[in-house]
Amino acid sequence: MMTKPHAAPVLRTPTAGVSLMVIPHEVPLVVEEARPGQTGTWQGPADERLAASRIPAALRWNPGTDGDFGLSEPQTVAHFTKLSQKNFGNDTALYPLGSCTMKHNPKACDEMGTLSSVNLVHPSQDPRTLQGSLEIFWELERWLAEITGMDAVSLQPAAGAHGEFLGLLVMRAYHEARGEGHRDEIVLPDTAHGTNPATASMAGYKVVEIPSGPDGLVDLNALKAAVGPKTAGFMLTNPNTVGIFEKNIQTIQKIIHEAGGLLYYDGANLNAITGQARPGDMGFDIVHINLHKTFAVPHGGGGPGAGPIGVKKRLEPFLPVPRIVKRTAGDFTTEGMERHPQSVGKIKAGYGQGAALVRAYSYMCMLGGDGITRAAEIACLNASYVKERLKGILDFPHPGRSMHEFVASASGLKKRTGITAGDVGKRLLDYGLHAPTVYFPLLVPEAIMFEPTESATKDELDRFIAAVQAIAAEDPALVHAAPHTTPVKRLDEATAAKKLVLRWHTLARLEA
Amino acid sequence: MTKLRVGLLVNPVAGLGGPAALKGSDGHWREALAAGYAPTAPERARKFVELVGDAVEWVTVPGAMGGDHIRSARLVLGDAKLVMGDTTRDDTVRAATALRDAKVDLLCFLGGDGTATDVSKAVGTGTPCLGVPAGVKITSPVYTHDVAEAAWLVAQLRPGFETILRDTTDLDEEAYRAGDVDITLTGNLKVPLSPAIQDGKVATSHETPMGPLVEQVLREWDTDALTFVGAGSVCQAVKAQFWGKPTLLGVDGITGSRIVQADLDAHRIEALVAEQQTKGGAVRIVLSTIGGQGMLLGRGTQMFTPAILRKVGWENIRVVAPPEKLLGLKGLHIDTGDAELDASAPKHIRVTTGWNETRLMRLLAGARAPPDANGEHGKTAAAPTP
Numbered sequence: 003m004m005t006k007p008h009a010a011p012v013l014r015t016p017t018a019g020v021s022l023m024v025i026p027h028e029v030p031l032v033v034e035e036a037r038p039g040q041t042g043t044w045q046g047p048a049d050e051r052l053a054a055s056r057i058p059a060a061l062r063w064n065p066g067t068d069g070d071f072g073l074s075e076p077q078t079v080a081h082f083t084k085l086s087q088k089n090f091g092n093d094t095a096l097y098p099l100g101s102c103t104m105k106h107n108p109k110a111c112d113e114m115g116t117l118s119s120v121n122l123v124h125p126s127q128d129p130r131t132l133q134g135s136l137e138i139f140w141e142l143e144r145w146l147a148e149i150t151g152m153d154a155v156s157l158q159p160a161a162g163a164h165g166e167f168l169g170l171l172v173m174r175a176y177h178e179a180r181g182e183g184h185r186d187e188i189v190l191p192d193t194a195h196g197t198n199p200a201t202a203s204m205a206g207y208k209v210v211e212i213p214s215g216p217d218g219l220v221d222l223n224a225l226k227a228a229v230g231p232k233t234a235g236f237m238l239t240n241p242n243t244v245g246i247f248e249k250n251i252q253t254i255q256k257i258i259h260e261a262g263g264l265l266y267y268d269g270a271n272l273n274a275i276t277g278q279a280r281p282g283d284m285g286f287d288i289v290h291i292n293l294h295k296t297f298a299v300p301h302g303g304g305g306p307g308a309g310p311i312g313v314k315k316r317l318e319p320f321l322p323v324p325r326i327v328k329r330t331a332g333d334f335t336t337e338g339m340e341r342h343p344q345s346v347g348k349i350k351a352g353y354g355q356g357a358a359l360v361r362a363y364s365y366m367c368m369l370g371g372d373g374i375t376r377a378a379e380i381a382c383l384n385a386s387y388v389k390e391r392l393k394g395i396l397d398f399p400h401p402g403r404s405m406h407e408f409v410a411s412a413s414g415l416k417k418r419t420g421i422t423a424g425d426v427g428k429r430l431l432d433y434g435l436h437a438p439t440v441y442f443p444l445l446v447p448e449a450i451m452f453e454p455t456e457s458a459t460k461d462e463l464d465r466f467i468a469a470v471q472a473i474a475a476e477d478p479a480l481v482h483a484a485p486h487t488t489p490v491k492r493l494d495e496a497t498a499a500k501k502l503v504l505r506w507h508t509l510a511r512l513e514a
Numbered sequence: 515m516t517k518l519r520v521g522l523l524v525n526p527v528a529g530l531g532g533p534a535a536l537k538g539s540d541g542h543w544r545e546a547l548a549a550g551y552a553p554t555a556p557e558r559a560r561k562f563v564e565l566v567g568d569a570v571e572w573v574t575v576p577g578a579m580g581g582d583h584i585r586s587a588r589l590v591l592g593d594a595k596l597v598m599g600d601t602t603r604d605d606t607v608r609a610a611t612a613l614r615d616a617k618v619d620l621l622c623f624l625g626g627d628g629t630a631t632d633v634s635k636a637v638g639t640g641t642p643c644l645g646v647p648a649g650v651k652i653t654s655p656v657y658t659h660d661v662a663e664a665a666w667l668v669a670q671l672r673p674g675f676e677t678i679l680r681d682t683t684d685l686d687e688e689a690y691r692a693g694d695v696d697i698t699l700t701g702n703l704k705v706p707l708s709p710a711i712q713d714g715k716v717a718t719s720h721e722t723p724m725g726p727l728v729e730q731v732l733r734e735w736d737t738d739a740l741t742f743v744g745a746g747s748v749c750q751a752v753k754a755q756f757w758g759k760p761t762l763l764g765v766d767g768i769t770g771s772r773i774v775q776a777d778l779d780a781h782r783i784e785a786l787v788a789e790q791q792t793k794g795g796a797v798r799i800v801l802s803t804i805g806g807q808g809m810l811l812g813r814g815t816q817m818f819t820p821a822i823l824r825k826v827g828w829e830n831i832r833v834v835a836p837p838e839k840l841l842g843l844k845g846l847h848i849d850t851g852d853a854e855l856d857a858s859a860p861k862h863i864r865v866t867t868g869w870n871e872t873r874l875m876r877l878l879a880g881a882r883a884p885p886d887a888n889g890e891h892g893k894t895a896a897a898p899t900p
Contacts, residue, residue: 192873203870210864211873213845227862228874444841 029084029489031506036072088489090436092300096462098388100407100439100451101195101243103273103295104302105381107361111298114364115357125352129335136334139353140326142363143310149374150272150289151282152312156321157354162270163197164349165290165309166237168322170205171346172313173235173264173288175320179344182262185234189263191220193243193443195270207234214445218244218400218409220254229261239268240284241275243443245385245404245451255285264288264317269309272296273455274382274406277375287314297362308358319344326353380456381406384463388452391467395474399446407453409446416448420478423448426470428492429484433469516673518620520570521613521641522563522587523633525606525625525648526578526598528555532650532816533780535764538626538685544599550781553598554816554851555648558661559583559624561853562646565665573616575609590616603632610636619673620706622664624648627684627700630656634682634701642677643703644668644711647849651814654682655714656703660812660849660856660879667710676707683714712807712847724751724836726869731800731834734866739796741768742783745814748802748834765817780817787825797825800832803846803865805839810863810877812849820852828858833865837873840865845876 097104143155159165188202212224267281267289293308294301324336396410412423427437439451527543534546572587574580577596626649645657646664658664753760758773767775856879
């Protein structure tokens with residue numbers, strides 16, 4: 003009735019000394035493993051009278067009928083343990099998902115985030131009882147301001163896109179305060195992260211997208227043609243989405259500022275430049291920082307993340323409340339709308355995603371200024387190493403040096419062997435490696451975007467490179483049919499997310 | 515250095531049906547002549563020959579299909595009477611065969627999809643060919659975007675240039691006139707390998723949600739203006755928001771909330787523009803682009819003549835296209851047939867792509883060198899084979 007076991011993977015060891023992991027086989031459904039009469043441990047109270055007195059009849063467990071899976075306890079434990087191993091996370095192996103900065107999340111930082119002194123306080127407590135938390139947040143604001151070259155920071159946003167949204171609300175409030183509320187256009191390059199146009203639209207702006215030049219950089223002529231009296235701002239990442247540093251950033255900031263707009267820095271790629279260069283020095287007015295990328299807060303799976311924003315002095319009055327204020331050493335308080343009447347108000351309850359903020363704070367404490375600088379260097383070095391080693395297998399559409407990530411194209415590979423970017427991604431799963439980002443950005447055909455981060459050791463990078471080399475040399479038919487080791491193979495990507503099959507009843511119905 | 519031997523073949527009535535709103539010229543060009551429209555293909559041919567100049571060795575057929583447009587060329591089929599108004603599709607096949615037999619290195623033909631189909635019948639995939647656009651609608655990916663680009667490409671070619679096999683396609687014009695878009699594969703031609711040659715048309719998917727895009731267009735609509743909305747499914751979705759019967763493959767004029775004039779030809783558009791401008795009213799044009807090709811003006815839009823476009827002004831042209839139509843395009847192409855007008859176009863144009871969404875696209879015209887695969891202008895041509 004149910005799914006059949008998948009064909010055993012045919013994997014070769016491509017390079018001597020490099021071992022490739024094979025993911026264990028599929029886990030049958032509980033209903034497939036179950037046999038009548040196999041029962042688990044009896045969970046009910048031994049004393050029937052006790053049960054009768056304490057537990058309502060409707061909730062009582064009836065042996066032989068309720069919860070009789072047909073599985074013993076060890077079978078049940080094994081089932082769920084195996085299921086948990088089906089997960090692939092940052093703690094499993096290299097996760098080079100381009101644009102996502104899937105760096106290692108140090109366990110010590112997780113430990114700090116789960117301390118009771120962090121978790122058992124409430125943002126509505128009197129600030130006099132929150133001095134430790136406020137001190138951490140206040141210091142974190144200062145550090146983030148220092149790293150990004152901004153004058154003031156708000157920790158409130160709970161995610162990167164949330165930060166973008168706040169940034170644009172601040173931008174809007176700024177223009178309105180100057181009597182320029184008619185500025186209703188946000189300009190973006192065509193390589194912008196999808197959240198940029200979405201956020202602009204959510205914030206009530208119209209989006210004007212401009213084409214990138216053949217070098218992957220902002221086309222200055224197009225930018226000049228796009229800006230005008232309606233321009234509220236320009237959103238940009240630097241290094242940009244294809245991993246290249248926007249060397250014309252000074253000209254860009256001049257064009258935007260002369261048009262009366264503000265320059266917004268999407269911090270998605272901040273990991274490439276921490277300690278090396280600062281958005282504030284490049285002329286950016288607003289920046290959001292993905293703490294869950296650059297500062298090692300765990301992410302994926304829905305958060306919680308944290309996306310603080312930093313702004314230049316002239317935008318500080320519009321930051322959300324409560325603002326954290328240091329009165330004297332060790333004495334912190336908060337200020338609301340009465341002291342900050344131009345504030346955009348609140349964008350999240352409390353001060354932000356408290357535990358995530360503490361994780362980032364402890365990560366920064368662990369690394370220190372030098373460590374943060376070094377992390378960016380290694381992130382760029384790792385990406386450059388992989389890029390160099392993959393030359394000859396993949397194409398590189400943009401000349402010049404990339405930074406912490408790079409965009410390759412499988413166009414040539416596809417022409418030679420029929421193996422597509424999607425095939426490479428799927429086949430890597432059989433090698434126990436997470437797929438890189440594929441088919442993004444859209445302007446590169448057969449795009450494959452790698453971001454190994456500074457967390458990967460050279461051995462891990464070599465293993466990854468060896469896997470890509472092996473895939474390029476494999477029988478294309480085998481690669482087209484990959485993955486071979488996952489419970490399901492190629493999903494209908496258009497409907498998989500819309501028609502979720504999460505219960506065996508649904509599956510049984512679909513297969514009937 | 516050996517000169518490239520280039521054959522010239524002109525379909526003299528190609529393009530005639532365009533301004534007359536006849537959606538093509540096959541079997542209908544006499545109506546266009548009767549309505550007072552002049553042929554444009556001869557002028558395009560003269561311009562093409564002039565731009566290429568003496569760098570090549572010309573071979574052509576006599577009369578309106580070649581010889582009339584060139585000062586010195588070797589003639590083949592010398593005794594044929596190929597007079598404007600009397601040529602047929604069989605003549606195209608005959609002329610192309612003769613040029614093939616004259617062993618030209620490249621056969622350049624001026625026309626549209628019908629001409630490309632006839633040439634393909636004659637020469638098959640033996641002789642390399644190049645389409646120089648002069649027809650009403652050009653879906654076949656064997657044409658350059660405009661005449662200047664074709665001349666530029668020919669000037670770059672050296673004997674032994676690299677070629678690629680492309681399809682010729684045609685629309686069933688009778689079905690097309692009835693509003694049915696049915697593109698058929700009609701043959702193959704070998705063409706120079708160059709980014710100057712346009713891609714095939716990519717149809718808009720029936721699943722593309724047009725609602726938000728149309729809403730945005732209406733939001734910016736000037737109800738006091740006289741607005742001409744062009745042809746195609748995207749424009750049709752816009753026109754369907756107004757009272758009256760919209761024309762899928764023609765230009766309709768809208769004022770207020772009503773389609774006041776449907777399926778307009780150039781003469782009627784010109785008169786309406788003059789009337790509106792005399793009253794001091796605004797005139798706008800709403801156009802979409804051909805998906806995959808990026809042609810904005812010059813393919814099925816010939817009813818917007820250079821004179822009309824001048825009167826309306828570039829600033830009053832609105833472009834509407836769902837993002838999928840723009841995928842992979844380096845810019846939008848214009849080929850009005852008036853080099854001066856094309857050169858006066860802005861370098862970029864805004865395209866409304868959805869609710870609150872606009873994309874700035876490069877506007878590419880023949881006066882500028884064509885872009886290479888990376889969108890860079892004037893750097894590459896068909897690579898000569900060593």
